[in-house]
Amino acid sequence: MKPVTALLVNPYIYDFSAYSFWSSPLGLLTIGALLRKNGFEINKVDCLRVVEEKRKDDGRAPFLKEKVKPPDCLKGIKKRFRRYGIAPETLNKELSAIEKPHLILITSIMTYWYPGAREVLTILREVFPSAKIIVGGIYPSLCYEHAQATMQKADMVISNRQIEKFYAFIEGVFPVKLSYKPSPDDINVLPYPAFDLYETTIPFVPLLTSVGCMYKCTYCATPYMHPRIIRRQPQSVLEEICYWHERGVKRYVIYDDNFLYKKEAYAKPLLRGIARLPFSIDIYNPNALNASLIDSEIALLLKEANFKEVRVGFETKDTFLQQSTGGKINTNSFENAIHHLFEAGFKKETIGAYTLAGLPFQRWEDVKASIDCLSDLGVKALIAEYTPIPHTPLFQTFYMHARYPIKEEPLFQNNALFPFAWEGFTEEDLLNLKHYVREKNRAFDNSM
Numbered sequence: 001m002k003p004v005t006a007l008l009v010n011p012y013i014y015d016f017s018a019y020s021f022w023s024s025p026l027g028l029l030t031i032g033a034l035l036r037k038n039g040f041e042i043n044k045v046d047c048l049r050v051v052e053e054k055r056k057d058d059g060r061a062p063f064l065k066e067k068v069k070p071p072d073c074l075k076g077i078k079k080r081f082r083r084y085g086i087a088p089e090t091l092n093k094e095l096s097a098i099e100k101p102h103l104i105l106i107t108s109i110m111t112y113w114y115p116g117a118r119e120v121l122t123i124l125r126e127v128f129p130s131a132k133i134i135v136g137g138i139y140p141s142l143c144y145e146h147a148q149a150t151m152q153k154a155d156m157v158i159s160n161r162q163i164e165k166f167y168a169f170i171e172g173v174f175p176v177k178l179s180y181k182p183s184p185d186d187i188n189v190l191p192y193p194a195f196d197l198y199e200t201t202i203p204f205v206p207l208l209t210s211v212g213c214m215y216k217c218t219y220c221a222t223p224y225m226h227p228r229i230i231r232r233q234p235q236s237v238l239e240e241i242c243y244w245h246e247r248g249v250k251r252y253v254i255y256d257d258n259f260l261y262k263k264e265a266y267a268k269p270l271l272r273g274i275a276r277l278p279f280s281i282d283i284y285n286p287n288a289l290n291a292s293l294i295d296s297e298i299a300l301l302l303k304e305a306n307f308k309e310v311r312v313g314f315e316t317k318d319t320f321l322q323q324s325t326g327g328k329i330n331t332n333s334f335e336n337a338i339h340h341l342f343e344a345g346f347k348k349e350t351i352g353a354y355t356l357a358g359l360p361f362q363r364w365e366d367v368k369a370s371i372d373c374l375s376d377l378g379v380k381a382l383i384a385e386y387t388p389i390p391h392t393p394l395f396q397t398f399y400m401h402a403r404y405p406i407k408e409e410p411l412f413q414n415n416a417l418f419p420f421a422w423e424g425f426t427e428e429d430l431l432n433l434k435h436y437v438r439e440k441n442r443a444f445d446n447s448m
């Protein structure tokens with residue numbers, strides 16, 4: 001009997017700005033690997049392609065992009081609206097060269113990226129009318145009803161907690177009995193994501209080292225998406241690094257919101273293990289480390305494991321905001337963490353600290369004070385513009401104060417629109433802060 005064939009699709013996106021900041025469709029590729037383990041033949045189309053010639057040494061790269069007309073509700077916004085990734089005509093052409101799949105899985109990541117996923121779904125439905133199509137990812141997990149209404153051409157829309165529904169659908173529709181049906185939380189046994197489907201060299205591999213988080217920051221969806229904290233055994237992570245290293249991968253990106261939680265049992269043995277590997281790798285952590293958990297030993301181990309830079313969460317200098325948004329950090333413990341990182345040998349330009357801008361009723365002066373504090377400590381400030389995310393406490397409490405209907409229309413959840421601008425923090429203030437932070441960061445770069 002011929003195997004069931006599945007096509008994994010990462011759609012292009014529409015946005016005001018986007019950059020491949022070590023982004024990859026990890027969940028989609030993991031589900032693909034899981035189906036392969038069950039005997040499926042898998043293939044992929046990743047529409048989010050980058051300009052390879054412009055890829056940086058650290059693996060990041062700009063997406064292909066093209067200016068397009070914005071949807072009606074975003075007309076009047078004075079920013080360029082673009083499609084990032086390949087054009088629909090290119091997608092059509094590539095699909096015509098693919099053998100008809102039985103099953104198609106489409107992922108959809110940010111909530112306000114759904115128009116790209118919907119358009120790609122329409123194209124796939126036209127090209128492969130008889131294929132079964134499932135749409136999953138973060139968007140349907142956070143906006144399930146909206147996704148059901150938007151993705152009507154799909155045979156199923158699935159949220160991240162519905163893996164049993166996914167397995168039942170597959171077994172109900174295809175003549176297969178799945179012998180391997182792990183939960184997405186079984187991160188110690190999940191197959192490695194199917195990066196081997198990419199024809200070119202793999203520029204980096206993300207390492208999922210835990211799910212869930214010990215904190216409940218009011219702006220963050222992690223506690224909703226992953227209510228249980230599950231850590232991956234250090235040995236399992238080391239084995240994956242060796243697996244990819246044998247296939248030529250040098251750069252690794254830690255996908256972990258909680259990397260230092262229970263650090264004695266997890267992060268420390270893992271970092272020691274990486275430092276002892278008979279080869280060297282480069283490590284990046286776009287998801288910030290929790291600074292309050294960085295002690296002198298962790299700082300040294302991060303250095304020995306070859307973190308090329310360390311990103312930490314500062315969020316705000318304001319004591320009230322620190323506490324009211326979750327209490328994961330205070331300025332004192334942050335300063336200690338920075339001290340440990342410097343002592344371990346990290347240079348100023350290799351430490352970046354996120355500071356949040358645009359929280360409901362936040363004042364621009366708060367962000368400036370945070371930038372000044374970080375600059376005084378000698379670390380790069382990175383402005384993280386607040387994105388209102390459904391199912392988070394901050395969203396539920398303040399959505400009616402946004403200047404757009406963010407609850408009804410996910411397109412307005414885009415942080416590029418600055419949904420919570422108000423007279424105490426205007427768009428002009430934000431532009432000034434971006435300029436200010438550039439100057440501050442440049443000033444200490446020049447002093448090196």
Ligand code: SF4
Pocket residue numbers: 213214215216217220221222223257258290326328
């Ligand atoms: S510490 Fe980070 S991942 Fe955890 S809840 Fe806060 S923002 Fe989210």
